[in-house]
């Protein structure tokens with residue numbers, strides 16, 4: 001087999017330390033790491049090295065993943081036997097004077113991963129290959145205020161059509177869902193904009209119907225996993241994904257691990273408070289970040305300022321109109337990006353993540369919007385000398401990133417990897 005046109009990226013490597021522990025274990029003062037945990041971390045590194053660098057020989061993989069050659073054989077051999085990885089034709093080694101070796105890469109004929117993106121009123125389903133390609137993509141709608149049986153029937157039907165296009169049974173199904181999610185128990189606890197989903201034990205229901213393993217996580221966390229495996233988060237050890245749209249959410253990757261909080265409840269960023277006793281929020285509280293940095297605010301302000309068609313205003317349109325010389329659009333874009341910056345400043349002061357990947361509406365405004373956010377963050381934050389804050393957009397679109405992230409959740413769970 002010959003591998004072509006594979007990406008080449010630098011890998012953010014670090015040395016294995018006693019801080020490398022799985023979620024749920026103590027994060028400090030750990031002197032022993034269980035074999036299970038070490039295996040999960042090493043598998044994650046090898047897979048990430050393949051994603052980041054394309055096909056690589058065992059020797060090169062060992063070097064890139066920071067593990068020794070005996071370890072690499074122990075990791076890749078079971079994955080070759082399971083037909084997840086496949087050996088290509090012999091190619092020159094990256095190591096100077098190294099012998100030609102057969103590169104390893106993901107098997108294009110391996111089972112795929114099922115992925116679902118569930119947002120208020122909207123379902124997307126697809127299959128994702130181990131290299132992140134999206135197949136059999138379908139979109140459908142449901143009534144967010146309707147009844148549960150109607151929703152479940154639409155969900156099962158759409159997912160069935162997608163999964164039926166897989167040549168062999170997928171490894172499992174990953175669901176990225178809006179709302180408050182209990183990822184440990186597989187339950188959607190509450191979705192303010194789609195009450196039909198509230199209290200839904202979706203993981204059990206889908207597992208029973210499809211007889212496949214199912215995992216669920218919060219939509220912004222799937223975006224983060226998509227960024228980490230396939231997007232601007234590659235090689236980073238610490239960053240956050242921020243989503244803005246009808247709502248605002250976020251997720252954290254801290255020192256090489258996805259941070260979930262208790263039962264996956266962390267990352268309700270949209271409801272961090274930026275205005276004491278401020279605007280009323282959908283969550284029933286006041287002054288949440290979401291009330292000043294999501295689309296409902298933008299529509300209201302566009303209407304108040306007399307901008308054209310305020311009901312359909314987006315960041316992308318503001319950028320275009322500002323570019324075309326509209327002073328009003330430019331001023332509103334500045335306020336919107338500043339409001340987005342306020343929440344990032346609070347995060348930066350608390351966690352010093354330094355890198356933020358924007359998704360959703362603000363990301364639709366491209367690099368220009370990201371640059372405005374960055375400038376506001378720099379003005380508002382207490383910067384340390386030589387500190388650089390990076391604000392980027394994920395160029396492949398949030399739908400695909402979330403679906404790939406949902407697939408990444410299945411892959412992590414199937415291979416028991418720590419990414």
Ligand SMILES: [Zn+2]
Pocket residue numbers: 270271281282283284285286288290
């Ligand atoms: Zn709120």
